[in-house]
Amino acid sequence: MPDLGSRHVSVVSVTNLVEITELNFGYGSRLVLKGINLTVRKGSLVAIMGLSGCGKTTLLRLIGGQLQAHEGSVMVAGQHLNNMSQSDLYALRRRLGMMFQFGALFTDLSVYDNVAFQMHEHTSLSESVIRDLTLMKLNAVGLRGVQSLMPSELSGGMARRVALARATALDPELILYDEPFAGLDPISLGVIGQLIRRLNDALGATSILVTHDVQESLKIVDYVYFVSEGVIVAQGTPEQIRASTLPFVHQFIWGEADGPMPFHYPAKTMANDLGLREV
Amino acid sequence: MERSTLNLLVGIFVLLGFFAFLVLAFKVGNLSAGGSGQTYTLVANFDNIGQLKERAPVRSAGVLVGRVKSVRFDPVHYTAEVRMAIDTQFKFPKDTSASVLTSGILGEQYIGLEAGGDDQMLKDGDQIKLVQGAVVLERLIGQFLFNKAQDSSAAKGAQK
Amino acid sequence: MVLESTLRNIRLVGDGTLKIVERIGATVVFLGLTLTQSATSFRRFDLVIREIFYAGVQSLIIIMVSGLFVGMVLGLQGRETLQNYGSEQSVGVLVALSLVRELGPVVAALLFASRAGSAITAEIGLMKATEQLSAMEMMAINPMARVVAPRFWGGVISMPLLAMLFSAMGIIGGFLVAVVLIGVDDGAFWSQMQAAVDFRHDIANGIIKSLVFGIAVSAIATFEGYEASPTAEGVYGATTRTVVS
Incomplete structure (x- = not known):
């Protein structure tokens, strides 16, 4: 058999769309991520969960190539992201869609122009084709009726749905979601959750979801990684996670105030701070 | 804003600027008196x-x-x-x-x-x-x- | 120790100087980067036209009104002083030269920086704070080419036009006060002005000056916005820095 070489793996043969091995990353001297190993199978919907500030958004940025790994490797669609040239990175990103925490819609463009943005920038499709595609994308999130509004006129939930339509505008292979549920009312939350699942399956895409909303994401995802203080502490399918007896996971899922994550920030004893002397 | 309105306003702006240039050059300056400038x-x-x-x-x-x-x-x-x-x-x-x-x-x-x-x-x-x-x-x-x-x-x- | 505190103060001066030089250097590098990413702006000129609208057309009123009043004041005060020497007809020369050579480019640039420059900084800063720039980068679109360069060129194109409008309005203001209100001789006003103002030396130099100011203001405004720390305070600070520097 001819040696294909490890550098040029064809996309079709890759079953793991994202592969992270022994990743270390830090801002300055402070390590944020330590020895991360993570794989995302093609076609699956994976959640990365953890407390605020545990490094999960950083992990997402590493997958999107906005940050560079210090040690270890990040592979997306069979390509190493380390030391990738700007043009290669941009070529790869065209196959990626990303939805940001609060949507990050372009405030100076209408809803329609936001969704059509990448088609205008990256394709030479005729205006009528772009119009049809854009309306289809907006229809998929149920917001064809707001196409002429500006982002500032939308509610938080609608803005998030428009952002979803924009992230999927070019039918990406991999969709990244940064806190898609943050700050949403229960109904919008359910709607976004369903849409994420539906779009992932309809487009045959792969999705990575960074969130701390346990109940909603456990309903829709295939696999979960738990990150705490820069380390993956648990992983498994939603059923395994729900049944997990790990104290941290248990505390996280059931939202208990005290547990392995202590309620009290480390401090001297109360008596000491109040200046009481032991009798 | 409508694209055509935008273009119109920018057009008016540029023409105004050009008009100001002409005023400066011919009414204020000596370009008209300079003739050919040679x-x-x-x-x-x-x-x-x-x-x-x-x-x-x-x-x-x-x-x-x-x-x-x-x-x-x-x-x-x-x-x-x-x-x-x-x-x-x-x-x-x-x-x-x-x-x-x-x-x-x-x-x-x-x-x-x-x-x-x-x-x-x-x-x-x-x-x-x-x-x-x-x-x-x-x-x-x-x-x-x-x-x-x-x-x-x-x-x-x-x-x- | 006296020596020690003196040394510390000198060190502070050195530190401050280095920071300023660093900032200027960074702005120049950023300007270079903007220029290399300018191809998109000219291939799709509608992007620039949009920015000319926001930078130029929306500054039009303030520039024209300020110009008119500055010219009126110059006309009034200039005539009062020149009258003492019996040469009040030269008031036209005074108004025209001070506007075309200095006041036009400088004051128009100041107004432009506080009106349009701060708006550009705030807009880019907010786009950064709300992750719009990151979103663009994730869509494989360089924000330098799509966001920064059109705003830069919009400013650079608007600035000379605004400066010329400022000067022209100022001269009209001076004419209104000196000739229409006070009664300086109409013919002498214009003819002395024409004899004294040279196209190449005064007007063309003034335009070049305003172009340079336009480049500086636009580069600083876009740089401060792009480098602003992505918070409300960061954007506010950057906006202030644009106007001040």
């Missing part, structure tokens, strides 16, 4: 130029015909070498004379050209031979006093 150079050496500066006007019969291009001290003849840029539409005879004059008593100084009667015309880079430097006020007053003193002593001598 000039040729004449040179004149004065023993004294007074306060004459670069870009001072060059007039003939009171009409602006050019400007002083440069003023330089000539270390060989110990004179001031003045180069003038004259509009090409004005030609002057070879025996034209140049003098440093003052507009009003305290006004700016300029060069006056007085045409002669020669058939030959001055060409680019030619030297004007007939020159009259600036009148220095101190010297004028000194001369006046000197003459007065001479007159009075002569009168005294005549009385004797």
